Amino acid sequence: MARKCTKCGHSGLKSHEPSVYHYRLSALDNVYLTGGVTEYICPKCGTKSVAVKNVAGLHKAIAASIATTKRRLGGKELRFLREQIGFSAEELAKVVEYSEDHIRKIESDSHTPKATYEMFLRVAIMREMQAPEYDLRELGERKEYAIEELNFMNKDHSWIKMAA
Ligand SMILES: [Zn+2]
Numbered sequence: 001m002a003r004k005c006t007k008c009g010h011s012g013l014k015s016h017e018p019s020v021y022h023y024r025l026s027a028l029d030n031v032y033l034t035g036g037v038t039e040y041i042c043p044k045c046g047t048k049s050v051a052v053k054n055v056a057g058l059h060k061a062i063a064a065s066i067a068t069t070k071r072r073l074g075g076k077e078l079r080f081l082r083e084q085i086g087f088s089a090e091e092l093a094k095v096v097e098y099s100e101d102h103i104r105k106i107e108s109d110s111h112t113p114k115a116t117y118e119m120f121l122r123v124a125i126m127r128e129m130q131a132p133e134y135d136l137r138e139l140g141e142r143k144e145y146a147i148e149e150l151n152f153m154n155k156d157h158s159w160i161k162m163a164a
Helices: 055-067 075-084 089-096 100-107 115-126 136-140
Strands: 014-016 037-041 048-052 152-155 158-161
Touching: 055 075, 055 115, 075 100, 075 115, 089 100, 089 115
Parallel strands: none
Antiparallel strands: 014 037, 037 048, 152 158
């Protein structure tokens, strides 16, 4: 399948595979890719485009790396983690009990967040938080609740949680 120019529809695009590619599409300034990238240029109108292999896998790898970084994170990194867990700024604001405006300030480096804010995002990435059984967005709403009984059964020295 020949790739066509997105602007003029020309199909004779010239391609090349950069040895190292500065991945600015991530909205991070410090990500470089080796392999997996093809750059295209249209010889007719000069429009450039790029194809990156397995973007979902790449973003997962970037997020895992950021989440385990041994320093405090910058605004762009925090934004990347938020987007990676699929939270809008509004949704995250509810969960962490900040205003949306505060989150935007954190993400543009005009506010330094509390460590708990950073930890929430890091831990969320580390446990791949989109666990189907529990959506952490629900943390943003304080509902009435009763503490339920937890029953565990011992089997071959392991404790197994019993169904309610
Ligand atoms: Zn073109």
